[in-house]
Amino acid sequence: KNEVEQSPQNLTAQEGEFITINCSYSVGISALHWLQQHPGGGIVSLFMLSSGKKKHGRLIATINIQEKHSSLHITASHPRDSAVYICAVRSGETSGSRLTFGEGTQLTVNP
Amino acid sequence: KAGVTQTPRYLIKTRGQQVTLSCSPISGHRSVSWYQQTPGQGLQFLFEYFSETQRNKGNFPGRFSGRQFSNSRSEMNVSTLELGDSALYLCASSLSRGRRYGYTFGSGTRLTVV
Numbered sequence: 566k567n568e569v570e571q572s573p574q575n576l577t578a579q580e581g582e583f584i585t586i587n588c589s590y591s592v593g594i595s596a597l598h599w600l601q602q603h604p605g606g607g608i609v610s611l612f613m614l615s616s617g618k619k620k621h622g623r624l625i626a627t628i629n630i631q632e633k634h635s636s637l638h639i640t641a642s643h644p645r646d647s648a649v650y651i652c653a654v655r656s657g658e659t660s661g662s663r664l665t666f667g668e669g670t671q672l673t674v675n676p
Numbered sequence: 677k678a679g680v681t682q683t684p685r686y687l688i689k690t691r692g693q694q695v696t697l698s699c700s701p702i703s704g705h706r707s708v709s710w711y712q713q714t715p716g717q718g719l720q721f722l723f724e725y726f727s728e729t730q731r732n733k734g735n736f737p738g739r740f741s742g743r744q745f746s747n748s749r750s751e752m753n754v755s756t757l758e759l760g761d762s763a764l765y766l767c768a769s770s771l772s773r774g775r776r777y778g779y780t781f782g783s784g785t786r787l788t789v790v
Contacts, residue, residue: 598779606713606764608781651719661732662773664709666719 568592571652571667578674584639586670588652591633598664599626599637600651608651611637642674678703680769680782688788694755697785701748701769707777708750710742713764713784722765725750726773754787762789 570589578584588597599611612619612626614635619626623642628635639646652667681700689695701708710722721734725744742752748769754761764786768779 600781606766606784606786608766608768608784610778610780613778653719657732661724663721663724663732663734664711664719664779665721666711668718 567668568665569652569654569667571670573670574668575671576673578642578672580643580674580676582642582674584642584646584672584674586637586650586652586672588635588637588667589633590635590652590654590665592654592656592665594654594656595662596655597628597635598653598655599635600653602649602651602669611650639672642672644674644676647673680767680780682765682767682782682785684785685783686786686788688790689757690790691757691759693757694753695757695787696751696753697765697767697787699750699752699767699769699782701750701767702780705769705771705780706748707770707773708744708748709768709770709779710750710752711766711768712736713766714760714762719766722752731773757789759789762787 568591572587596615598613601609614628623640625638649669649671651669653664683698707726709724713719723742724732728744739755744750764784766784768781770777
């Protein structure tokens with residue numbers, strides 16, 4: 566079992582739909598990151614969370630430390646949101662930190 | 677403000693050769709980490725450097741090495757290349773170490789080993 570599990574692996578939505586991507590992890594973490602990767606490879610950091618909820622434009626990220634679970638929501642989805650969304654957890658602060666990644670969720674938003 | 681710059685963007689090498697990839701962090705960022713992305717294994721952590729010292733290393737063979745210079749620029753080296761080393765190599769910079777600091781990623785170097 567991977568330390569970071571994402572669901573779904575693939576998601577197709579119609580423009581305007583509300584989207585949720587889930588991330589569960591099994592290790593102790595110091596922070597959780599949501600990343601966006603477009604074709605071509607470049608990665609953009611969307612959120613860094615250690616508790617609670619953050620909002621940026623149409624994107625909302627939440628984390629429940631007790632449940633070891635985070636969600637990324639996209640409201641009023643748009644074709645330009647089509648990308649791979651990756652959950653990454655930061656751990657090992659005392660021994661040297663590292664990021665461990667989920668497998669990613671391929672999101673396609675159709676007009 | 678310039679982002680994280682990785683060079684070269686694309687590289688084709690032959691099995692058995694070695695390769696050096698470069699990463700220039702955002703000005704003022706002192707921590708650089710490296711990652712390998714392949715279709716089969718996804719994104720995996722390679723190393724983290726801070727103040728010219730390797731602070732952490734992922735589960736990769738000794739053929740993978742790196743270093744960081746006094747200006748925080750970092751290089752990673754892969755010796756005796758194997759076909760399985762074909763991947764997108766990404767680096768990320770951070771202002772400092774510690775969980776309060778986020779990451780800014782470069783566009784990556786796509787290495788193809790033939």
